Amino acid sequence: MVKFGIEFMPREPYWKIIYYAIQAEKGGFSNLWITDHFNNRNVYVTLTAAAIYTNKITFGPGVTNPYLVNPVFTAQAIVTLNELAPERVVLGMGAGDKTTLESIGVEMQKPLNAIQEAVEIFRKITSGESVVYKGEVFKTAGAKFSFKPKGRIPVYIGAQGPKMLELAGKIGDGVLINASHPKDVEYAINCVKEGISQARKKLQEVDIAAYPSFSVHEDLKKATKAAIPVVSSIVAGSPSQVLERHGIDSKKADEIREALKANDWGRAFGAVTPEMIEAFSVCGTPDTCIERIAGLLKFGISQFVVGSPIGLNVREAIGLVSDKIIPHFRV
Amino acid sequence: MDYRRLVEAIPVVKREPLSNKLIDLVLSSKNDEKMPSQLANTILLHWQNDILITESGLTALLEAAVLLELDKTIEVFTQLELAGFAEQIKEAAAKT
Numbered sequence: 084m085v086k087f088g089i090e091f092m093p094r095e096p097y098w099k100i101i102y103y104a105i106q107a108e109k110g111g112f113s114n115l116w117i118t119d120h121f122n123n124r125n126v127y128v129t130l131t132a133a134a135i136y137t138n139k140i141t142f143g144p145g146v147t148n149p150y151l152v153n154p155v156f157t158a159q160a161i162v163t164l165n166e167l168a169p170e171r172v173v174l175g176m177g178a179g180d181k182t183t184l185e186s187i188g189v190e191m192q193k194p195l196n197a198i199q200e201a202v203e204i205f206r207k208i209t210s211g212e213s214v215v216y217k218g219e220v221f222k223t224a225g226a227k228f229s230f231k232p233k234g235r236i237p238v239y240i241g242a243q244g245p246k247m248l249e250l251a252g253k254i255g256d257g258v259l260i261n262a263s264h265p266k267d268v269e270y271a272i273n274c275v276k277e278g279i280s281q282a283r284k285k286l287q288e289v290d291i292a293a294y295p296s297f298s299v300h301e302d303l304k305k306a307t308k309a310a311i312p313v314v315s316s317i318v319a320g321s322p323s324q325v326l327e328r329h330g331i332d333s334k335k336a337d338e339i340r341e342a343l344k345a346n347d348w349g350r351a352f353g354a355v356t357p358e359m360i361e362a363f364s365v366c367g368t369p370d371t372c373i374e375r376i377a378g379l380l381k382f383g384i385s386q387f388v389v390g391s392p393i394g395l396n397v398r399e400a401i402g403l404v405s406d407k408i409i410p411h412f413r414v
Numbered sequence: 415m416d417y418r419r420l421v422e423a424i425p426v427v428k429r430e431p432l433s434n435k436l437i438d439l440v441l442s443s444k445n446d447e448k449m450p451s452q453l454a455n456t457i458l459l460h461w462q463n464d465i466l467i468t469e470s471g472l473t474a475l476l477e478a479a480v481l482l483e484l485d486k487t488i489e490v491f492t493q494l495e496l497a498g499f500a501e502q503i504k505e506a507a508a509k510t
Contacts, residue, residue, distance in 0.1 A: 096446045098454035102437075105461050136462045398441055 085380055085412050087404070088114030088292060088388035090145055093124035101132045103397055108140040110405025111413075116145025116175060116259075116294075116388060120183060127160045134168035141171050145294070145388070146241035146259060148179030149201035150189050155226050157201075158208045162232040170234060175259055176201060177241025180320055182344075195246055196220050202238055202254055209236055239290070244322065245274045252278025252289060259388065263295025263365050265378050266328060272382045292386035293379050296364040299372050299394050299403050309395040310366040315351045317363040319343050329362035369407040376408070415480070415506035417473045420499060424472070428494055433467045435490045436475040443482040453478055480507070 089107045091100045104115050115133060119126040126144045133142050147157055157174065165172040178194035191197075200218035204226075207214045213227035240251035241259040251258040252275035260271045272291060279289055296313040300306035318331070319340040326336050335354055342351035360366055365375045376387050394400025424432065440449075440457075453474060460471035479487040484507055491500035 096449070096454075098449065098451075098458060099441055099446075101458050102441060102461060105458065109464075132458075136458050138462075396438075396442070398438065 085376075085384065086113040086290075086386040087409050087412075088112060088116055088145075088294075088386050089393070089401070089404075090116040090118060090294070090388055090390040091129075092118045092120070092391050093126065093129045097124065097129055097132050100129055101136050103401060104133050104140070104142075105136055106398065106401050107405075108137045110401055111409045112389075112405075113141060114173075114292075114386060114388070115140050115142040117142070118391075119144045119147040120180075121151060121187065122183075127164065130164055131167065134164060134171070137168075139171070141173055142168070143173035143175050143239070146175035146177040146239070148177055148184075149197050149221070150179055150184055150191060151187075154201040154204040154221060155208055155214075155223065158205045158232075159228070161205075161236055162209050162228070165232075165234055165236060173237045173239055173257070174205065175239045175241055176205075177259070177261075178247065182320060193220055195250055198240060198247065199250060199254060202240070205238065208232075237290075239292070241294070242271070242275075243325075245270075248274035249278040249281070251275060252280075252284075253282045254278075255289060257290035257292060257386075259292050259294040260384075261294055263293065263297075263375075263379075264329065264362050265382070267325070267362075268293055268379050268384065269382045270328075272384070286383070290386055291384050292388050293384045294388040295390055296366075296392070297372070297389045298364060298366040298392055299369055299400050299408070300396075301368055301403070303367055303371070305395045306366050306368065307360060309392045310360055310364045311352045311355045312348070313390075313392050314360050314363045315339050315343065315355050318355070318359050319351075321363075329358065331356075331359060331362065335359075369403050372404075373408055373411050376412070380412075415503070415510075417477045417480075418469065420502060421469050421472045421476060424496065424499065428496060429467050429472055432490070432494055432496070433472055433475060435494070436472075436479045436487070437466070439483050439486050439490065440475065440478050445482045448481050449478060450481075453481075 089112045093100055117126050117129050161174050181191050184191050197220040200221045209232045213225050214223045215225055216223040237256035239257035239259050240255040242248040242251040243261040248271050258275050262268050262271050298306045298310035318336050326333055339351050339354045456474045460466045465471050488500045488504055
């Protein structure tokens with residue numbers, strides 16, 4: 084049976100995010116993902132509050148990156164959270180967003196190496212080992228916690244490109260596929276399966292999650308209105324081969340990219356087309372969303388993550404997912 | 415204002431719709447900075463334990479709604495045909 088996860092960006096104050104997290108838990112969601120961007124509120128403080136005010140939902144950063152926070156510090160935060168909420172914590176890690184990293188002068192150096200090495204360091208140090216590691220990106224010289232970390236924490240890899248998807252299948256306990264269109268999800272899952280097969284794991288050992296931008300409302304126009312800002316960012320960050328796959332004019336994408344860089348929201352959002360919304364979000368009425376999710380399930384996803392913006396009114400949208408969408412997949 | 419005393423006088427049948435409208439008001443408010451963290455934590459604790467419509471939960475919600483959106487809170491009470499309470503909130507606000 085497919086699990087439902089939900090993503091929040093801590094742009095809003097903690098008490099709003101945590102209100103929604105409690106609502107999601109009550110409404111049948113099994114996973115809570117909090118994004119990690121330096122310009123929003125801190126992911127671990129938000130997760131700590133989530134640990135305190137929820138009772139059973141599984142949660143973690145969705146996703147953090149190894150460039151801004153060294154993997155040993157990520158491990159420290161995660162194992163401490165796991166003491167607060169045992170067996171409910173997971174780590175979501177990805178290479179990050181190039182534009183955001185560049186804005187603070189950090190180079191996205193060798194992303195495949197960075198992720199593989201960060202995960203290895205994370206697993207070693209969280210199992211209590213003293214870590215001597217000489218990677219291409221990360222080096223440690225006997226790093227060890229002065230306390231005994233408890234339990235094995237599942238690692239999910241956020242991925243979009245073919246090589247990262249393959250790596251995610253190979254080394255991850257889960258994969259967060261940053262895609263919403265059936266074409267992209269099918270392609271991504273084939274890459275993940277290749278990695279799983281290389282690692283000689285069983286498909287069921289890896290939680291494969293589709294992590295799309297999502298917006299639901301009983302009124303399609305309102306669902307679309309909420310989706311546009313997020314879709315504009317996705318278009319701006321998408322590699323040219325992804326845009327080509329959906330027949331999206333790269334000049335249109337350049338226009339959005341430039342407008343976003345110039346903080347010209349009106350121009351950026353105005354350039355978003357219905358084709359972009361279709362390609363980069365699951366958006367619409369509850370029935371439309373059910374149809375789109377069902378279409379993704381046939382490719383073998385085991386978790387569907389309701390990603391930002393969720394809806395024009397977040398409380399109402401969580402209610403719609405809980406009351407109309409999740410029950411549809413429980414029958 | 416003695417929010418608890420005001421809440422105690424609200425008819426039980428009106429408490430659930432009132433709680434729903436107040437929470438919407440608080441969550442959609444742009445005046446986030448007016449929310450004291452202690453009060454936010456009280457609301458979250460009541461929500462976690464499904465007791466937001468009890469007198470203590472509603473008291474916390476009402477206090478938050480008045481702090482963040484006074485005019486809209488008065489409107490909510492009027493819409494729910496609790497005009498007497500709306501008047502009390504307006505008078506108390508005028509004194510502060």
